[in-house]
Amino acid sequence: MFQSPSSNLRAAGVVLLTLAVFVVDAFTALDIAIAVLYVVVVLCATSAWSRRGVLLTGVACVALTVGAFVLTHHDLASSPMARCLVSVAAISITTVLAMAGMAATDALRQRSESLRLSEAFLASTQRISRTSSFRFQAPGGKMYWSDEAARIYGVSLAVPPTQELVRERTHPDDLHLLAAAIDQADRGEPAIELRHRLRMPDGAVKHVHMIAHLAAVHGGQFDYLGALMDVSAAHEAAEALHRTQAQLAHATRVTTLGELAASIAHEVNQPLAAVSANGNACLRWLNRPEPDLLEARLALDRILADTQRASEVIRRIRALARKGESQRLPLDLNALLRDTAGLVQRELSNHRIVLELRLAPMLPPVEGDAVQLQQVVINLLMNALQAIDGSGPDSLRRQQRIVVSTRQRGEQVEVEVADTGPGLSAAQAGRLFEAFYTTKEDGMGMGLAICRSIVDAHGGRIRAVAHDGPGATLAFTLPCAAVTASAAAGVAA
């Protein structure tokens, strides 16, 4: 532990002092224990050298004391001898105490150093992970927070945190969340979790995640310790992923529409052909020498019905081709299945496949995005169709059918699509919903993977059931919206 020139100066001082004491001790005939002054030398040494140096100094001083005694007293007279022994004892005790004191000082210094390091460490990891710590009392809201919290809240480190400040930074739309969390704290709940947005003075929005645990209770005051994370980056990544998934889903929907184009063209042209034929017929009934008003009226009625039919087809297609944010609304799965069946019915019958709907009456509504769920159903139906088609000439002999059924299972609604195709092996059933897994020659392997991501996003599950022998069943469940829907209905009412 070499130090600055000043410590060298001190060392020189110590040496000089030692010499001075020795000279006085050895060459003057004072009848006092001059050597006791070595105690000062030892004490000075503590500020000049390390403990080892101090020990050496002590030993040197004892040696000098004894040396001076031997030099000046050739007999072992008791009085000088006693003085010498007192000096040696004093020097020894001082040395030991000085060294113990130095050890304690070193330990203290080390501890404060490591504390400083760990604080710096904590601060930098807080900064890197964008996680801050804080403490607050409820009710009342006395707060303390780490520097990172101040940075997350975008305030100067010097500004003391207050509930008022927190409220000011909270996004206006999320103030109710904050208020609920504060209520929880006032009630002394053991754990509080809050995900909300902050709005910075410059308009930037941050997503934060706060977790706090009750640390202590005294006199009606609850002490909470917590962590506050800036999860904006994760949130943005999740958003980007969501957008990408939505785009992919849209792309495959459009692809599916392309595959169905021939059938859909037929669906649209059919009512159009009827409208035009009815219109011509109507004119002819009216233009007769004796106009047939009854026939003309019937033709007009049919025109109206056919127009309705055409716009219904267009509505279904447009809904599928729609590109937009997903929206969660309570919806009737049975109605959705009937609607979807209408879209693919023609395609199925072109492949000589009978579609059978076995829909459970009184099915509770589920909460979801109609377009996405419709896509799931279309994908499952097209998958069944392709499975049947792929089963070769054998498929021509038997009557092929696809059965779509719904049922309620506890708090879930289950939709099942069963086909009479060649079936699945257990290994295939396990991998069916993986992206890019396909059993078809020209398949992309995305259809069922998208089904799974949609169903997962709705809090449901999708699975494939392998049968012994022909026929495969793909089923998905969705949680009922019964509770939330009735609550919403109650609010609306």
Added chain:
Amino acid sequence: MSAAMPPSPRTAEPVVFIVDDDAPLRASLSSLLRSCGFRVADYASGAEFLAASLPDCPCCLLLDVRLQGASGLDFQAELARRGIDLPIVFMTGHGDIPMTVRAMKAGAVDFLAKPFREQDLLDAVAAALARDNERRASTRAAHELAARYAGLTPREREIMGLAASGLMNKQIAGQVGTSEITVKIHRANAMRKMQARTFADLVRMAEALGLDMAEARPGSYTRV
């Protein structure tokens, strides 16, 4: 099936059959064709059509290419297999070229892409009915001819065949071993019964009946 078919099959008013699985479209086509004075019978499927009996009058069939269960093309083949010769006008929701080619090759009169113009429909129906009329007329003529021919005696048939093949009465007499006078009488009887005004008429009838005149060729006369 609509009730547009009058009960009597004797009337010569043409009938247009419609086979399409789309009920509203059938209704509209039926109304349009009826307003133009056709009798119309419409069916939801090929099987329904086959179960009904065909009237004895010019008819044609308006057939949808895409039917539930079986395609219109399959139904066309089925009709051919059953020997039902009916002019077919196909309707399709989208221009499917391979389908069109197959249908036309299999003898379809025309092909209408939905939605079609009234005039195209009426033209196609008129063409189909004209074709059926023609077919019916030639069938009817062939039937009559066969009936008249059936009225001839064996000797008259023999002499008609030989005469039509170009032999002189004298040669015929030599061949069948009778007098020339008798040949003349049989020949006159055959012409009368066959309602042939000239000898050329008789020759055409013999051709239409497909009489085998090889045995009676002039060349074979030398054998005698």
